[in-house]
Amino acid sequence: MSHVLIIEDDEDVVAVVAHHLRKHGHSVSVAYDGSEGYLTAVRERPDLVLLDLLLPGFTGQQVLHLLRTNPDVRGTPILVLSALEDAERRTAAADDTLGKPFRLDVLSERIRRLLGPGGNLATGPTAASA
Secondary structure: OOEEEEEOOOHHHHHHHHHHHHHOOOEEEEEOOHHHHHHHHHHHOOOEEEEEOOOOOOOHHHHHHHHHHOOOOOOOOEEEEEOOOOHHHHOOOOOEEEEOOOEHHHHHHHHHHHHOOOOOOOOOOOOOEO
């Protein structure tokens, strides 16, 4: 399965999303601030990055810019998770944006679209809000 990097400072969101991804066979790395997230992405080269915008250290927008300008990781799909109302406008360089709170089945569908055929995530009635 795929390797997903979660860059998110809300430990509750991380716990729910990481558990969901691992349950469906993905390996997961976590960074709780923007600078750690950027360095982890460059070091580990994940198949997908889930990125919050409001982060300590580098902001999510700064991380997005750094990832898109680094030739080693610029092609990595990035799904922004944000409670900001204008998140889509702020993150034009992202591959997709999902507003918080979100349902796990919706997150799974977005991840499936970004990862393509090899990135299956099952959906089911246990989907919950994060």
